[in-house]
Amino acid sequence: MGNEPRQMDSASRRSFLKQCSAAAVAGVAAPSAASPVGAARPDPEPLPMISLGDHRISRMLVGSNTLLGYSYMGPHADQHMREYFTIKRTVRFLRDCEQTGIDAFQFAVRDDILAALAECDRQGSEMKRICLHSDPKTVAQVVQQTRPIAMVHHGGATDRLFAQGRADQVHDYVKAAHDVGVLAGVSAHNPDCIKRVADEGWPVDLFMTCFYFLTRSLVPDRQAEVAELPTLEIAYPFFKDDPQVMTRVMRQVDQPCLAFKILGSGRLCTGQASVRAAFQFAFENIKPIDGVIIGMYPRFFDEIRANAEYTRELGS
Numbered sequence: 001m002g003n004e005p006r007q008m009d010s011a012s013r014r015s016f017l018k019q020c021s022a023a024a025v026a027g028v029a030a031p032s033a034a035s036p037v038g039a040a041r042p043d044p045e046p047l048p049m050i051s052l053g054d055h056r057i058s059r060m061l062v063g064s065n066t067l068l069g070y071s072y073m074g075p076h077a078d079q080h081m082r083e084y085f086t087i088k089r090t091v092r093f094l095r096d097c098e099q100t101g102i103d104a105f106q107f108a109v110r111d112d113i114l115a116a117l118a119e120c121d122r123q124g125s126e127m128k129r130i131c132l133h134s135d136p137k138t139v140a141q142v143v144q145q146t147r148p149i150a151m152v153h154h155g156g157a158t159d160r161l162f163a164q165g166r167a168d169q170v171h172d173y174v175k176a177a178h179d180v181g182v183l184a185g186v187s188a189h190n191p192d193c194i195k196r197v198a199d200e201g202w203p204v205d206l207f208m209t210c211f212y213f214l215t216r217s218l219v220p221d222r223q224a225e226v227a228e229l230p231t232l233e234i235a236y237p238f239f240k241d242d243p244q245v246m247t248r249v250m251r252q253v254d255q256p257c258l259a260f261k262i263l264g265s266g267r268l269c270t271g272q273a274s275v276r277a278a279f280q281f282a283f284e285n286i287k288p289i290d291g292v293i294i295g296m297y298p299r300f301f302d303e304i305r306a307n308a309e310y311t312r313e314l315g316s
Contacts, residue, residue: 047101047308048315050291052256053183053205055149057104057128060311062097063260063295064107072236072265084299090116091123093298098127100308106130106208106258106293109142117146130258132187132208136169136176143180150183152208158188159215162196174204189215191249198253207257208293209250211243211282212236212264238264247285259286260293272306279310
């Protein structure tokens with residue numbers, strides 16, 4: 001507190017990114033270079049900021065899929081993440097994110113995440129929270145328990161309910177969030193769901209927008225696109241051109257949007273050049289008031305610091 005933010009000059013930034021690329025390409029199999037919780041670290045250069053309602057948050061948020069063991073890469077990768085992210089490591093990870101300048105966390109409710117959040121509170125964390133959730137009956141309970149700034153209807157549930165003609169249940173969720181005094185949002189993988197909410201003027205404060213339409217199989221007139229793919233089933237189809245469609249929708253809506261899966265759930269992480277390119281595409285194609293949610297797995301490489309640096313460089 002009170003220290004001026006440390007500035008990283010252009011030469012230092014280029015040197016750091018060069019080191020990131022070399023480490024990733026070499027496949028360094030070492031623990032994260034992040035410092036232990038409580039260790040003295042220099043104040044980070046601030047990240048670009050956006051507004052959600054009355055709240056100011058970093059333009060990059062950390063997501064919880066990796067913490068929960070959802071890799072989108074198959075059961076072995078899922079298990080790998082679940083075994084790594086103990087409660088203790090989750091706390092360290094979140095504190096390291098905060099110390100690096102990432103001050104917002106998008107999470108889903110699960111006992112181990114709740115335990116980690118409670119420990120972060122005990123350590124004085126000020127990280128803001130956005131909860132991904134889908135049960136309007138338990139909104140008040142979750143808000144009291146976790147103190148998020150926003151409750152967002154889960155994207156998979158949104159897509160399914162819209163496809164089944166039950167969009168009114170998502171609308172009820174938005175009302176339930178507002179009734180307890182927090183921001184209300186809707187997440188979706190299907191860009192048509194986002195367009196419909198905006199066109200119908202729902203009182204939502206933000207959207208969460210997936211770069212990939214992973215739920216095509218739920219929509220009758222889009223099922224053929226998936227069925228005709230000449231590939232083996234790999235859980236979800238990541239269509240290369242999907243990000244262009246979703247970002248076009250994001251630019252058309254007035255509300256802030258938080259883009260997720262901008263790295264294709266790891267499919268664009270073959271090296272730091274491709275990671276940087278994905279960040280560049282995102283920030284060049286979303287609105288200035290929009291942000292990105294990034295899941296990270298810093299077991300082998302300091303993804304926290306690298307991704308924060310891409311946000312500083314490309315998201316200003």
